[in-house]
Amino acid sequence: MCNRARPERRGAFTLLEVIIATMIIGMIAVTLFRFVSVHLTAIRVSTELSDEREALQAAVRLLELQLRELSVQQPEVLRGQPLKFRGLSNDEITWRTTAGAGLLTSAAPGEYRVTLTVQPVSEKAGETELGLRRQLIDPTEAVEAEPVTRGAGAGKYNWLPLIRPMAALEIRYFNPQLNDWQDTWNDPNVPPILIRVRLWKYADSPPLEALLPVPLARLRQ
Secondary structure (H helix, E strand, O other): OOOOOOOOOOOOOOHHHHHHHHHHHHHHHHHHHHHHHHHHHHHHHHHHHHHHHHHHHHHHHHHHHHHHOOOOOOOOOEEEEOOEEOOEEEOEEEEEEOOEOOOOEOOOOOOEEEEEEEEEOOOOOOOEEEEEEEEEOOOOOOOOOOOOEEOOOOOEEEEEEEEOOOOEEEEEEEEOOOOEEEOOEOOOOOOOOEEEEEEEOOOOOOOEEEEEEOHHHHHOO
């Protein structure tokens, strides 16, 4: 009696093994997706924060440049006053300049009064933005009026937005005679020796703070 040769068994996965392997692969894929997603979000947020801070620093550098270029021959070279909008500081600082970096244009004739401030995007909007009010100075006027509305022509100003949104702007002026910081500066002849600027991109975010010297103040002391 001869023995029959047994057929060779071929190795194969059972249905249960396939299901378990699929579940493991799925869990690994989900874990990798979450890992990559979290890191991409962190990179995006970090980039946005870096860009926002760079924009704030650029605004500070613009003001610092203008403080360096203030001239002894200019009347009312600098003034500032505290303002508020919805409980947040919307201070403003004003200087005189011709075409150039302070006006952010090189093709404007004459002399301008430029104000750095925060104001609503529109009359009905709750969002505010940082920008420059630019008003042409009429040399024939003995007393020049404050800018009131946007537009063109006498008594109006051109608005140049810089950063949007912007929650608050705080400006303080150091008076060496009082040895203290003031929120208003109205002396047309003697500028402060130091200016402290604080910028809030958002109301609940930490501010960017800078101390800026005023070289012209030493010349007029």
